Amino acid sequence: MINETHDPALRSWVASANAEGADFTIQNLPFATFRRRGTTDSLRGGVAIGDQIVDLAALSAAGLLQGMAATAAKAGAGSTLNPLMALGAPAWSALRLALSRALRDGAAEQSRLQACLVPQADVEYGLPAQIGDYTDFYTSVHHATNIGKLFRPDNPLLPNYKWVPIGYHGRSSSIGISGQRFRRPLGQLKAPDAEGPVLAPSKRMDIELELGIFIGTGNAQGEPITMAEAETHVFGICLLNDWSARDIQAWEYQPLGPFLSKSFATTLSPWVVTMEALAPYRVAFSRPDGDPQPLPYLDSPANRERGALDIRLQVLLQSQRMRDAGQAPQKLIETSYRHAYWTVAQMVTHHTINGCNLQPGDLFGSGTLSGPTLDQAGALIELTQGGKQPITLANGEQRTFLEDGDTVVLRGWCEKPGAAHIGFGDCVGTLLPAATA
Amino acid sequence: MINETHDPALRSWVASANAEGADFTIQNLPFATFRRRGTTDSLRGGVAIGDQIVDLAALSAAGLLQGMAATAAKAGAGSTLNPLMALGAPAWSALRLALSRALRDGAAEQSRLQACLVPQADVEYGLPAQIGDYTDFYTSVHHATNIGKLFRPDNPLLPNYKWVPIGYHGRSSSIGISGQRFRRPLGQLKAPDAEGPVLAPSKRMDIELELGIFIGTGNAQGEPITMAEAETHVFGICLLNDWSARDIQAWEYQPLGPFLSKSFATTLSPWVVTMEALAPYRVAFSRPDGDPQPLPYLDSPANRERGALDIRLQVLLQSQRMRDAGQAPQKLIETSYRHAYWTVAQMVTHHTINGCNLQPGDLFGSGTLSGPTLDQAGALIELTQGGKQPITLANGEQRTFLEDGDTVVLRGWCEKPGAAHIGFGDCVGTLLPAATA
Incomplete structure (x- = not known):
């Protein structure tokens, strides 16, 4: 309020x-x-x-x-x-x-x-909290469709997507705070025509533009949180970069989901903006015509009226060459959280409907927040169409995926007529070269 | 030694x-x-x-x-x-x-x-430890094949299985100790011919017979643990029941893996048997003829010579009626951990090859430890062939999946000529009726 x-x-x-x-x-x-x-x-x-x-x-x-x-x-x-x-x-x-x-x-x-x-x-x-469990959701239908096309050309958006707020458990131990610097991960890579995989540094290092949602009060095991109560359990929101090694992911992810392609590092912005501070920037949540309505346990009048949040988001990149030349990070992507297919309250309620207990300091990732158009894509794999359409930076460098020394900056803020400007501060991370074996 | x-x-x-x-x-x-x-x-x-x-x-x-x-x-x-x-x-x-x-x-x-x-x-x-992160592996090729046939009849064992020690992140907060009692979870269930899902209590509640592996000393982020060092990072092993709601799982698991079908409860036995205590029961680890050999980073002479462990395992069931009649739990399944396709050392090394940091008290699940024959299956869905072949208990009751009031007991022990008998104690959990909405 x-x-x-x-x-x-x-x-x-x-x-x-x-x-x-x-x-x-x-x-x-x-x-x-x-x-x-x-x-x-x-x-x-x-x-x-x-x-x-x-x-x-x-x-x-x-x-x-x-x-x-x-x-x-x-x-x-x-x-x-x-x-x-x-x-x-x-x-x-x-x-x-x-x-x-x-x-x-x-x-x-x-x-x-x-x-x-x-x-x-x-x-x-x-880190703002000791994070007991970290759950990463998948709330952008645009991301799910874009990336689905690349991983499963025949079957991009799976039949459960519009019913289930898809999520999976992430790795807590490797979450770091803005300024995190981490090595390019090694992993099993398999070329489409190769008989078997090889161990090598990832060649398709990507970012994922996400929000991080901190749980405040938890729930007892066996006691789901209803939509009416869901947001009272949320402390606030920060920015989250879910670094991803796309080649490791493509080979490892079936049938149990992403694992080592994500668990080497995840970066958070240090400041958690409370749900109360975000109140002026709420917007209506609705589904495109023809899409199924959420099941009753994921629906509420308040969620329809003001379940979504208009948080503006940007991704910027600064290469080593740019840094050496004193050039500021260059904007690659701009979008808003308002395009998400599932709301914060729906994530909380869905997560607990089976009796799973949330605890203070647990973290949710929103999933990559791609907007409806390709320039609003929240990951390089989407922006470059699977690495086939390189981006040319202002200094002439080209990028499909990240190069060693690249620093990625996430920014977020809210503004609207009749309300103040509030911002999230920067979420910054830098990719270092792989360890030499 | x-x-x-x-x-x-x-x-x-x-x-x-x-x-x-x-x-x-x-x-x-x-x-x-x-x-x-x-x-x-x-x-x-x-x-x-x-x-x-x-x-x-x-x-x-x-x-x-x-x-x-x-x-x-x-x-x-x-x-x-x-x-x-x-x-x-x-x-x-x-x-x-x-x-x-x-x-x-x-x-x-x-x-x-x-x-x-x-x-x-x-x-x-x-619980033996504050569990920072819980990772569940999938180390039985027999389980992966059996369950793959049920979830993906055309494509049971995926091409990565024999190369990648498949694992995924699990939920730490809902792990409980032997004696755990938990409600049958609610979740989205979708009948094959239905247009959309409904919210209802799971009708296909299952167990998974696993071992729990506690990490002792961790590693720094960015510093993988080699096969030669891997076991020095392992504190010990207990029994683990990875309760699973198969109908929730079937609908939710693509593309990011199991989530609410597992996160409502996981039960551990209280006693952690150290790797040193297990030393006499080590056996050679080998691959069936024609299978690929592990990539070099997952291979070592010690792993080949004594990487596997002959831990005997049993699953027993006691229904409410049996309990009321003073009847002891009845044995349903008997198998051994020696049949696993990946070893403890391989799990540790694979988990860290991308630089992911392990911490003291982190837990690995071995994955369901089904043996080569169907009576060695580590889950009811395998034992009953997807719920189509009910088991008849000694008192005449039938089971495909678990009924309310069922208590499941896991037991494990090691024995061999010239060595002592050592046991794990019981891992006991009871399924309670779903909450009434």
């Missing part, structure tokens, strides 16, 4: 939060964990405002907040946000309201809160 | 450990976590001997051990075995040797160690 924290007229005494196009406006207030760079301090939770961070450990110690907001700040002061996530939506909301008021122009708390600020330029980030 | 702890002539001053057919002989010494039943004590690690448990917290406090064995006992004294698992094979081995000596007939430590014993009859068990 929209409340005073969303008022686009609000301005902060942290001047950088009021700058044109700032990600971390006072209407945003996302959460991360951080420490001062180069120290061995333990990680602690923080809230972004402009180019600063409100240190929740310092805030909690300062005793500036009362009641549920104080409880929430204390729960967010540790090295992971799991305790804050477990507290539930009323606590997250109380802390947001208290911070919104204390950070506004003219707030009486300014001088005491100022002492709790740390410049973002001075910190390094941790 | 075989050492003094494997000597079949060893007898313990804990008399129950010397009984004919005892699971927890002095040659076994498996690890679990437990607390006294009905208390709110924290869990602590223990080692089984006969019908008793050596309480590692009490042992550590008593100061009976020295050096690396004392370090290991202290690491095993907490509520999960992860710290002990992280210590590595020399520490596990030192603790095993010290306990083997102290538990032998005539040991000087008897009276002081006696004070650290807790009767198994008085305890309840926890």
Whole structure:
């Protein structure tokens, strides 16, 4: 619901939060964990405002907040946000309201809160949570169709797609935070005409533009979460790059799904934007004419009216040559999360309908968020039509898949008339050369 | 390697450990976590001997051990075995040797160690570890062929099977310990001739007879584990029942693999038998004539000579009617792990070849361990040929898939001439009726 924290007229005494196009406006207030760079301090939770961070450990110690907001700040002061996530939506909301008021122009708390600020330029980030289980969904029908054509030309969109919010379990251990650098993976590659596979570095390294959805409160095993309750269990959303080795994937994925083609690395942006901050950017969720309606357990009036989210998304690439020449990352892809075929609430409800228990800090990936047209594709394999149509970069370099040294940046933000601009910050990762055997 | 702890002539001053057919002989010494039943004590690690448990917290406090064995006992004294698992094979081995000596007939430590014993009859068990990631493999070619015929009649064994140790990520949160009771899951079911699916309780509830393999020491991201090192990273093995809803699975599994058909519950036996305890029961690993040899990264002389393990396995069923009539569980299936197509070392090496990092306490499932003949099938769907050939139980009841109230028991043990008998204890789970909507 929209409340005073969303008022686009609000301005902060942290001047950088009021700058044109700032990600971390006072209407945003996302959460991360951080420490001062180069120290061995333990990680602690923080809230972004402009180019600063409100240190929740310092805030909690300062005793500036009362009641549920104080409880929430204390729960967010540790090295992971799991305790804050477990507290539930009323606590997250109380802390947001208290911070919104204390950070506004003219707030009486300014001088005491100022002492709790740390410049973002001075910190390094941790993962927002200890992630127990990571589930990757497949919510873009455009991605499913585009990639289906490449993996199964005769049978691109499988018959279950429009009924089942398809998902699979992902690997938690190799999830890293923005800035992650990882080696090109080795794996079994099999040429179409070869008798058997060989072990070699992947030649078809790709990205997947996704959102990461953090579960807040969980559910007991055997107790599904209904659509009416689903979003109260969601803490917030970040950006997620589900790096993929397409040649390893093509050979390994049948019959049990992707495994080593994904499990070498997954990169998250450090800031988690809460569902409350995203409230102004909700849009209606509907199905194209002729498509089946969701089964009753995946349907609700609220989901139809405002189940989707208009989160604008971009993918940028900076090659080693661009970096050496001081050239900024170049935009390759632009799309929006509004095109997804399944909503956040539907993912939560479907995941638990069999009694599976979610826990605070569990992560969902949205799946690759390709839009309806090919320039909105969320992966290189789609953008280059299976590697057959290279992209030419501004400096003349060509790309089908990623080259060693490539840095990929995901960006996301929300904006609309009558609402503030809020952004997700960058999700950055770099592909390093394969280990020499 | 075989050492003094494997000597079949060893007898313990804990008399129950010397009984004919005892699971927890002095040659076994498996690890679990437990607390006294009905208390709110924290869990602590223990080692089984006969019908008793050596309480590692009490042992550590008593100061009976020295050096690396004392370090290991202290690491095993907490509520999960992860710290002990992280210590590595020399520490596990030192603790095993010290306990083997102290538990032998005539040991000087008897009276002081006696004070650290807790009767198994008085305890309840926890999960052995906090399981970060759970990976389920598919290492029985017989299971893959049998089930492939049912899901894909034209294409039962896919071309990658004999090259790739197929695996997929499983759900950690719903793993429970022996005694687990869980509701029949709801899910989308689609009849072959229906236009769309309906939401209903699964009608094809199945078991999967598997082993659970606990990782001890992990690897750094980007640093694969070679075949030569692989087994030093493995802490030990337990029994695992990968409950499966076949009708949910058939509709949901393409293209990303099983998801809600498995994630409602997975049951482990409490005792983890160490790789060292299993050393006498190793057997040669070989491929049928005409099958491709493993790629070099999945091959080693040690793997060929003794990569496989002869672990005997049974599945038993007790219906509600049998339980009410005081009838013991009835044996349905008997097989051995020696028939697996891929070894433990191959699973570890394959999992990390792409740079994926394993962590202490990570769990692998072996996949359903069907043997070469149909009466060795590790799942009901195979045993009943897709539900078409019911099994008749001794009391006249028939089964294709599980009925509400059915309890399934997995058992496992090793024996051979010139070696002791060691057993895994029971892995027990019960299917409850679906929640009424």
